[in-house]
Amino acid sequence: MSDLEPLLLSCEVALLATCISSALGVALAGLLTLPRLWGRELIDAAITAPMVLPPTVLGYYLLVVLGRESALGRCFEALFGSPIVFSPLGAVIAATIGALPLITKAARAALESVDARLVGAARTLGAGPVRAFVSVSLPLARRGILAGVMLGFARALGDFGMTLMVAGNIPGRTRTASLAIYDAVLSGRDADATRLSLIMTAFAFAVLVGAGYLTRGRPNVF
Amino acid sequence: MSSELRLSARFRGERVTAGARFTFDVALDLGPGLNVLFGPSGSGKTTILSVLAGLLRPTEGRVTLAERTLFDAALGIDLPANARGVALVFQSLALFPHLDGLGNVSYGVPRSVPRRDRRDRALSWLRRMRVEHLAKRHPHSFSGGEAQRVALARALASEPAALLLDEPFSALDQRLAAELSDELTRHVEAMPLPVVLVTHDPALALRLGRTVTLLEAGRIVRVGLARDVFESG
Amino acid sequence: MFSRRAWVAIFLALPLGCQAKAPPPLRVAAAADLAHAFDEIQAAFAAKTPGPLTLTVGASGLLAKQITEGAPFDLFLAANSGYVEQVVRASACDGSTVHVYARGRLVVWTKRAEGAPQTLAALAEPRFEHIAIANPEHAPYGAAARDALNRAKVWSQVASRVVYGENVQQALELAKTGNADAAIVGLSLALAQPSGSWAAVDEALYAPIDQSLVVCKHGENPAAARRLAEFLSSPAGRTILRKYGFLLPGEAVAKVP
Numbered sequence: 195m196s197d198l199e200p201l202l203l204s205c206e207v208a209l210l211a212t213c214i215s216s217a218l219g220v221a222l223a224g225l226l227t228l229p230r231l232w233g234r235e236l237i238d239a240a241i242t243a244p245m246v247l248p249p250t251v252l253g254y255y256l257l258v259v260l261g262r263e264s265a266l267g268r269c270f271e272a273l274f275g276s277p278i279v280f281s282p283l284g285a286v287i288a289a290t291i292g293a294l295p296l297i298t299k300a301a302r303a304a305l306e307s308v309d310a311r312l313v314g315a316a317r318t319l320g321a322g323p324v325r326a327f328v329s330v331s332l333p334l335a336r337r338g339i340l341a342g343v344m345l346g347f348a349r350a351l352g353d354f355g356m357t358l359m360v361a362g363n364i365p366g367r368t369r370t371a372s373l374a375i376y377d378a379v380l381s382g383r384d385a386d387a388t389r390l391s392l393i394m395t396a397f398a399f400a401v402l403v404g405a406g407y408l409t410r411g412r413p414n415v416f
Numbered sequence: 417m418s419s420e421l422r423l424s425a426r427f428r429g430e431r432v433t434a435g436a437r438f439t440f441d442v443a444l445d446l447g448p449g450l451n452v453l454f455g456p457s458g459s460g461k462t463t464i465l466s467v468l469a470g471l472l473r474p475t476e477g478r479v480t481l482a483e484r485t486l487f488d489a490a491l492g493i494d495l496p497a498n499a500r501g502v503a504l505v506f507q508s509l510a511l512f513p514h515l516d517g518l519g520n521v522s523y524g525v526p527r528s529v530p531r532r533d534r535r536d537r538a539l540s541w542l543r544r545m546r547v548e549h550l551a552k553r554h555p556h557s558f559s560g561g562e563a564q565r566v567a568l569a570r571a572l573a574s575e576p577a578a579l580l581l582d583e584p585f586s587a588l589d590q591r592l593a594a595e596l597s598d599e600l601t602r603h604v605e606a607m608p609l610p611v612v613l614v615t616h617d618p619a620l621a622l623r624l625g626r627t628v629t630l631l632e633a634g635r636i637v638r639v640g641l642a643r644d645v646f647e648s649g
Numbered sequence: 650m651f652s653r654r655a656w657v658a659i660f661l662a663l664p665l666g667c668q669a670k671a672p673p674p675l676r677v678a679a680a681a682d683l684a685h686a687f688d689e690i691q692a693a694f695a696a697k698t699p700g701p702l703t704l705t706v707g708a709s710g711l712l713a714k715q716i717t718e719g720a721p722f723d724l725f726l727a728a729n730s731g732y733v734e735q736v737v738r739a740s741a742c743d744g745s746t747v748h749v750y751a752r753g754r755l756v757v758w759t760k761r762a763e764g765a766p767q768t769l770a771a772l773a774e775p776r777f778e779h780i781a782i783a784n785p786e787h788a789p790y791g792a793a794a795r796d797a798l799n800r801a802k803v804w805s806q807v808a809s810r811v812v813y814g815e816n817v818q819q820a821l822e823l824a825k826t827g828n829a830d831a832a833i834v835g836l837s838l839a840l841a842q843p844s845g846s847w848a849a850v851d852e853a854l855y856a857p858i859d860q861s862l863v864v865c866k867h868g869e870n871p872a873a874a875r876r877l878a879e880f881l882s883s884p885a886g887r888t889i890l891r892k893y894g895f896l897l898p899g900e901a902v903a904k905v906p
Contacts, residue, residue, distance in 0.1 A: 261719070262719040277719050280715065280719065311508055312512060314466075314471050314497070318469050318502060318503055319498075319570065319571075320498050320574055321523070322496070323496075326498075329523070330512060333514045334513070358707075359711070363705045366674070369705075377706065380681045380707070380816075381685070382841065
């Protein structure tokens with residue numbers, strides 16, 4: 195049984211999902227740090243919701259919103275010839291939703307810890323809100339954001355419930371490593387399940403250790 | 417001949433800062449040159465500067481610079497801080513820790529200056545402040561006086577129409593403060609813009625300003641010649 | 650830095666897009682208990698009809714839902730007939746190809762080499778502290794197990810000791826790991842275990858579980874799917890299915906417990 199295929203697919207899906215959710219997450223975090231924002235905590239709750247909702251609930255919602263019967267699903271299928279669901283894109287969407295809250299939360303915390311006076315100084319020097327955000331807030335929040343991105347990657351890599359419902363467990367197409375492990379257990383192939391699980395654990399561990407190093411303070415630098 | 421560059425402000429508002437609640441009622445009319453805003457710690461000097469710079473918005477009032485209206489509550493005008501042309505040097509200096517000296521000063525250089533020339537402009541400001549050796553070094557390695565100069569260079573590089581300085585020399589020893597304040601006076605004399613310098617140090621106020629505006633608990637108490645203000649106060 | 654990341658993302662995404670080019674395999678969706686049987690079925694089928702074949706096992710209910718949503722499976726082998734009716738009603742599968750491939754048999758399985766309770770009433774004994782069944786809400790074998798316990802008039806005595814697994818596999822796992830003292834599962838699953846012992850549950854105690862299959866429309870290999878369906882009803886196919894515990898009414902178990 196080829197371990198490589200699901201592992202490679204998991205990596206591709208996780209990388210894409212991390213890229214998308216990083217861009218989205220940092221932008222949302224920037225939005226949440228705006229001084230005058232109506233409904234800030236409501237928006238934050240909406241973004242955090244995927245962390246506390248059961249994956250099957252999320253998977254169900256996704257199936258309803260993106261499935262072939264839905265408006266979005268029909269549009270996509272009309273444009274591209276195949277549905278969003280039960281495709282690698284579905285797996286990417288599921289993984290993105292899983293990673294987004296982690297990245298947004300970490301990015302928001304990191305951005306809020308940037309000295310507001312520095313942003314104020316940038317503004318008085320002629321920088322508009324976007325330029326001040328990109329050239330001052332982001333670089334100073336870089337380490338916290340990066341740690342969040344790594345956590346998001348680990349989460350995207352490990353997604354199961356949502357991916358199973360929305361992308362299906364289709365070998366060679368959407369069977370990620372987590373689904374392959376599930377499959378192995380269901381089929382009684384314990385050795386395969388153990389092997390894949392160990393590889394995934396080692397990988398997640400490496401990612402988390404890396405994130406830990408990044409957030410540790412380094413004395414000489416700001 | 418163009419009209420004199422005057423910075424005028426008249427505003428009211430409430431603010432809770434450092435545990436004290438202030439009712440502000442401020443009227444300022446400042447001309448080009450050094451204007452000293454004097455008051456004890458906690459009298460609201462920083463708040464006034466923030467309002468002038470556009471970082472704080474009062475509930476009512478008006479701020480004008482030369483012929484431009486920067487803020488007018490009644491008319492709904494509130495120019496964002498980056499559009500006012502008012503440079504503010506914070507008490508903490510607020511130098512960008514992730515940029516070197518050159519990066520910090522270049523940040524202020526107007527975007528209209530082509531990229532290639534921005535570097536040179538920034539360097540010339542560093543030179544004028546006698547800190548060109550800090551171009552490649554980062555703020556965490558600057559001494560108090562050096563940081564002060566870089567912050568000033570950065571503010572001036574933005575070619576502001578008004579310059580605000582919040583307790584600029586409070587962290588420096590007497591000698592250095594005197595030295596820098598003399599330098600500042602020389603630089604300012606060469607520029608036609610209003611400079612507002614906030615301080616709680618009477619010696620500095622006497623040394624620097626001819627006119628002093630006395631501030632107490634958010635209210636302007638007196639405006640007059642430095643000598644007179646301090647002799648009778 | 651950003652553009653480098655973007656390139657890496659693009660290069661890695663290319664294989665995702667390229668997958669569609671390879672010839673599509675025959676995709677089979679099956680209830681979990683068919684996993685063991687399928688290795689042999691696939692080998693025998695490939696001898697006559699070569700070609701790539703993939704198997705996805707899972708909860709019949711979830712698979713049915715996914716098939717109605719357009720999941721690209723060619724053949725669906727469910728754990729009962731209700732789910733097959735569901736996909737046919739939704740016009741996702743061809744009703745004319747529906748075929749019962751087995752009638753599910755309930756057994757009680759224990760880890761010990763002997764001493765499997767011969768009747769359900771025996772489960773009321775105190776030595777069975779925990780009895781595992783599949784979740785009756787969505788697992789046909791779980792619902793049948795509960796019905797059988799009810800009709801044997803044992804449910805009230807054992808209800809507090811019943812633990813639920815997500816599916817029959819999980820229920821069996823609970824018994825295998827010793828967390829439950831017995832599990833009520835399907836015959837095919839019990840036959841697949843190298844150790845332990847089992848005893849059949851009286852068929853009169855539960856409604857028949859007719860496991861049916863159907864050829865579906867969203868897959869890419871309907872012709873191959875039909876051939877596989879035919880193979881499964883052929884004598885060769887039936888022999889394999891019987892061996893793994895998938896019996897038709899009237900057939901006897903090939904192995905003795």
